[in-house]
Amino acid sequence: MRTIGHFIDGVETTGNSAEFQDVFNPATGEVQARVVLATQADLDAAVASAAAAQPQWAATNPQRRARVFFNFVALINRDMQELAELLSAEHGKTVDDARGDILRGLEVSEFAAGAPHLLKGEFTDGAGPGIDMYSMRQPVGIGAGITPFNFPAMIPLWMLSPAIAAGNAFILKPSERDPSVPVRLAQLAIEAGLPRGILNVVHGGKSVVDGILQHDQIGAVSFVGSTPIARYVYATAAAHGKRVQAFGGAKNHMIIMPDADMEKAADALIGAGYGAAGERCMAVSVAVPVGEETADKIIAALKPRIDKLKIGPATDLASEMGPVITQASKDRIAALVESGIAQGATLVVDGRGLTLQGYEKGYFVGPSLFDNVTAEMDIYKEEIFGPVLSVVRARTYEDALKLTMDNPYGNGTAIFTRDGDTARDFAARVNVGMVGINVPVPVPVAYHSFGGWKASAFGDLNQYGTDSIKFWTRTKTVTARWPSGIKDGAEFQFPTMK
Numbered sequence: 385m386r387t388i389g390h391f392i393d394g395v396e397t398t399g400n401s402a403e404f405q406d407v408f409n410p411a412t413g414e415v416q417a418r419v420v421l422a423t424q425a426d427l428d429a430a431v432a433s434a435a436a437a438q439p440q441w442a443a444t445n446p447q448r449r450a451r452v453f454f455n456f457v458a459l460i461n462r463d464m465q466e467l468a469e470l471l472s473a474e475h476g477k478t479v480d481d482a483r484g485d486i487l488r489g490l491e492v493s494e495f496a497a498g499a500p501h502l503l504k505g506e507f508t509d510g511a512g513p514g515i516d517m518y519s520m521r522q523p524v525g526i527g528a529g530i531t532p533f534n535f536p537a538m539i540p541l542w543m544l545s546p547a548i549a550a551g552n553a554f555i556l557k558p559s560e561r562d563p564s565v566p567v568r569l570a571q572l573a574i575e576a577g578l579p580r581g582i583l584n585v586v587h588g589g590k591s592v593v594d595g596i597l598q599h600d601q602i603g604a605v606s607f608v609g610s611t612p613i614a615r616y617v618y619a620t621a622a623a624h625g626k627r628v629q630a631f632g633g634a635k636n637h638m639i640i641m642p643d644a645d646m647e648k649a650a651d652a653l654i655g656a657g658y659g660a661a662g663e664r665c666m667a668v669s670v671a672v673p674v675g676e677e678t679a680d681k682i683i684a685a686l687k688p689r690i691d692k693l694k695i696g697p698a699t700d701l702a703s704e705m706g707p708v709i710t711q712a713s714k715d716r717i718a719a720l721v722e723s724g725i726a727q728g729a730t731l732v733v734d735g736r737g738l739t740l741q742g743y744e745k746g747y748f749v750g751p752s753l754f755d756n757v758t759a760e761m762d763i764y765k766e767e768i769f770g771p772v773l774s775v776v777r778a779r780t781y782e783d784a785l786k787l788t789m790d791n792p793y794g795n796g797t798a799i800f801t802r803d804g805d806t807a808r809d810f811a812a813r814v815n816v817g818m819v820g821i822n823v824p825v826p827v828p829v830a831y832h833s834f835g836g837w838k839a840s841a842f843g844d845l846n847q848y849g850t851d852s853i854k855f856w857t858r859t860k861t862v863t864a865r866w867p868s869g870i871k872d873g874a875e876f877q878f879p880t881m882k
């Protein structure tokens with residue numbers, strides 16, 4: 385049985401722990417590896433290694449640091465296929481989709497190679513008589529990232545790339561459910577020229593997360609995962625004096641206006657609702673057609689598309705949708721579908737009970753489609769995180785907008801329409817962080833930034849883009865007077881511009 389170790393001070397190690405957790409192949413239900421779970425001593429070893437390496441790294445000029453990212457990007461591209469297959473084997477998503485997971489993270493590493501420009505400070509010549517003022521952005525020291533199972537390459541790369549390019553050391557605590565790719569990325573970073581200790585990976589669950597949140601030497605924590613844990617991480621890290629950003633769950637609505645291209649809208653819903661088995665924080669889980677006629681048309685367009693979806697293991701290149709991550713997740717999805725029926729929604733397509741020959745023990749769930757869902761039902765209120773699409777019929781555009789705005793989550797949303805005025809109004813008024821106009825999954829590119837609103841994000845500053853450079857650095861502002869200093873004697877008035 386393969387053992388997945390931590391990655392501390394440039395080497396893979398099982399550290400001090402005798403505790404392991406099984407890593408499953410979601411397509412077969414078999415245990416394919418075991419991951420070691422960190423003790424406090426393992427975390428301390430990672431922090432000690434980071435603390436020893438960081439000052440030298442911060443003192444390395446930013447352009448040289450950036451060059452490591454040029455190499456890193458090249459190495460990830462070199463190993464793309466191997467990484468994608470490894471990712472699929474532990475997560476279950478198709479190999480093509482796994483490549484997308486890696487690529488959207490890689491783009492943030494490319495962005496990080498441009499960090500020298502973003503790290504430049506500000507300068508004011510003559511802020512007062514003989515006084516110059518300048519600010520610099522300095523690394524926080526040691527940063528940590530805690531990441532979810534659903535993007536085991538992209539989200540670690542979102543965090544570690546700007547953090548490290550800005551001169552920090554970084555400790556990654558990836559999901560214990562698919563931990564191999566994060567370790568491979570750390571190995572590639574070393575091969576790219578990153579000094580040992582600048583990127584360490586420790587595995588585990590709550591106890592190691594608590595160790596991170598309370599650690600005196602860790603200055604900033606970035607978290608992505610479910611909302612209850614995001615809230616907890618936000619509060620606990622803040623209580624320990626850390627800078628923290630914590631991104632949570634989602635319930636993303638897609639509004640379909642009567643003037644939308646129904647064929648395109650249906651295609652978009654299939655990809656955004658069922659892609660990666662619905663296990664994306666930007667998945668569309670609620671479709672909101674405006675008007676009865678629009679609703680009838682979209683349901684009619686969705687049904688045959690769902691019937692044609694190819695569900696299978698990632699190893700079958702024809703598969704369009706893989707299994708969900710665990711048996712528990714599969715059971716939870718089935719229970720929520722049951723609750724939808726019990727609470728009065730119309731189950732148009734039932735994805736439960738799917739078994740695939742040769743993969744009977746795999747965590748496959750077929751796609752489900754509900755019509756006539758209301759805001760009071762559990763299938764609307766809960767983040768299902770599975771291949772279940774709910775249609776909530778809205779009478780008017782204003783009703784559809786209100787439904788989206790009243791939802792406690794605010795990660796992503798989309799509107800499908802041919803009317804620029806409606807689209808513009810929607811983008812301006814909706815209280816959601818990322819908006820798509822005829823784009824169902826509006827994940828911003830690496831030089832913009834990613835972040836939801838409301839219960840989808842706690843703290844300030846988004847992932848990647850210029851926000852990330854701000855998050856992983858502190859501003860220091862220097863007021864300098866040369867050469868006379870304060871030779872005229874002490875001043876007792878609060879300094880003002882003379």
Ligand code: NAD
Nearest residue numbers: 531532533558559589590593609610613631632633634665
């Ligand atoms: P999760 O919250 O269960 O786990 C996230 C991380 O927290 C993991 O590293 C896990 O080990 C750790 N963790 C788990 N339980 C913990 C506890 N009790 N205390 C402290 N740490 C704990 O999330 P998941 O199931 O891995 O991922 C799916 C969730 O992530 C969904 O809710 C999804 O919407 C969300 N997500 C959000 C975004 C975003 O950008 N907003 C992106 C991807 C995923």
